[in-house]
Amino acid sequence: MALRLVTRRMFCAVGEAAIAPPSKSRWEKLKYGKAATWIRSLASDYKEACLDMVVGIREHPVKASVYMSVLGGAFTCFLTKPDYSSFEVSLLERSNQLALLSSWIRNASSDCHVQNLLKLRNEGRLCHVNLGLLSLVYFNEHTPDSKLYEAQCSSLSVLWREFPRRVMDVGFAGHWWILDSKMTNYDVNEDEFAYLPVHMQRTSPPTAQGVETNERLHRESWLALKVEAEEKEMIEMDKGSTVEK
Structure with a gap:
């Protein structure tokens, strides 16, 4: 009986081994x-x-081209977005440009804006935030390491609705737009013309006819003077009278 059971188990094991799938690699x-x-x-x-x-x-080729243009423009703005180091370089360059000018011909608005930025930078109150497509430079009321109660208390912090007032510059497409606009005509002191009449404080650009007239007069100024016949007679008469004397 025991031999029969052992034989049956052996045959079952062999059959299961034959039926089982081969092991996978x-x-x-x-x-x-x-x-x-x-x-x-x-x-x-x-x-x-x-x-x-x-x-x-x-x-829809038109719709697809519009979408691709928008995506391409956004990607370009993301790549050309200026960082805080470029803002510092631009600020120092503008400061050097103003330093080369006399205070008599320096634009007061440009000088005031640049000096204010330099003051905030030296105090460590300028901050930079990256918004993906553009960058913002703003100032804080206190320095980051300030231990004053007003600086540490969250209840006394500046509200978000006042954030636009603290924005000093906007970086977009490789330019700092507020700084560039403030430096327009930085070598023109508008206070010099404050006491002039109103019609003389602002000059309109010359017309094409006026430019041609000025050029013609400039060319004629280099020509030799032409003596008219009457002037020649007067010169001869003066010479004759001189000889008689």
């Missing part, structure tokens, strides 16, 4: 695993999305 386990299945499904989804995008571009 490591590559097959990796190929048919959960991670591989998830990657294949993700690649299939991206493939279908790309095909739909190509079909949409063919069906």
